Amino acid sequence: MPSWRYVKFAVEELGTFPDFWVTMNEPMIPAILGNLLGRFPPQRRSIWAYRAVSRAYLCAHARTYHLIHKLQPLAPDGNPSRVGVAMAYPWIEPWNSPGPAGWYERFATFMAQRASFGGRDHTILGYYHWSFVDNFEWREGFAKRFGLIAVRHDDPDLTRAPRRSAYLFSEIAQKNAVTRATVEAFAPQAVAAVFGTAAALHQKGHTL
Numbered sequence: 001m002p003s004w005r006y007v008k009f010a011v012e013e014l015g016t017f018p019d020f021w022v023t024m025n026e027p028m029i030p031a032i033l034g035n036l037l038g039r040f041p042p043q044r045r046s047i048w049a050y051r052a053v054s055r056a057y058l059c060a061h062a063r064t065y066h067l068i069h070k071l072q073p074l075a076p077d078g079n080p081s082r083v084g085v086a087m088a089y090p091w092i093e094p095w096n097s098p099g100p101a102g103w104y105e106r107f108a109t110f111m112a113q114r115a116s117f118g119g120r121d122h123t124i125l126g127y128y129h130w131s132f133v134d135n136f137e138w139r140e141g142f143a144k145r146f147g148l149i150a151v152r153h154d155d156p157d158l159t160r161a162p163r164r165s166a167y168l169f170s171e172i173a174q175k176n177a178v179t180r181a182t183v184e185a186f187a188p189q190a191v192a193a194v195f196g197t198a199a200a201l202h203q204k205g206h207t208l
Contacts, residue, residue, distance in 0.1 A: 007064050011071045019075055020126065021083040023064040027057040029088060029138075040138055061085055086128070129169055133160065 011021075034040040036050035044050075065083045075081050134147035142153045148166040152159040168186045172178055183194050 004063065004067065007067055008071065011068055016072065016074070016076050019077070019082070021068050021081060022086045023061045023068075023083060024057065025086045026088040027054075027061075027085060031057060127172070129165075 030040060031050055031053045034042055035044045035046060035053045038045040068081055068083050072081050129148060131147050133149040134142065134145045134151040134153070136142055137144050148163060148169055150161050150163050164186070168182070171182050171185075175182065178194070180191065180195055183191050
């Protein structure tokens with residue numbers, strides 16, 4: 001079918017490069033906010049529209065999932081290709097440190113908590129940051145500025161400049177880890193929360 005030509009083209013062109021395949025980004029946003037709650041276009045308030053859109057998304061993901069596994073069964077590491085959906089789950093909590101410093105502290109602590117959850121250690125396979133550049137949000141327009149790269153939307157040339165978070169992301173990507181040195185450099189106030197005290201680390205068999 002013509003509607004699947006793009007999927008086939010993308011998989012064949014990208015080949016063995018991706019470790020993970022994401023078939024769609026935040027499908028619940030148009031399904032729930034657009035067709036159930038009426039906050040986003042097409043601003044419907046219909047349980048039937050919500051069900052129809054959800055079913056269409058599920059079918060599209062399933063078909064894409066199977067197509068990817070057919071065309072590219074193995075990932076670069078030799079394991080079966082991993083295919084999923086990027087979901088949006090808001091995490092809201094009070095934070096004492098506003099601005100960039102608070103974000104670095106929150107990020108480092110968040111990653112550490114997820115790595116050790118429920119009394120067990122977990123492997124964090126990756127981290128995706130939204131977004132690379134300051135983008136246009138459906139409702140907020142250009143008001144939200146959470147890109148790694150700052151963009152001057154009032155400049156015809158769309159001047160861009162990396163934020164400090166871009167250097168943090170770069171360091172994590174290069175080291176493939178959130179190291180103590182990284183946390184000390186970007187969020188020193190979060191060292192204790194991320195790595196714990198020396199005594200606690202000694203009990204776990206870790207070294208500082």
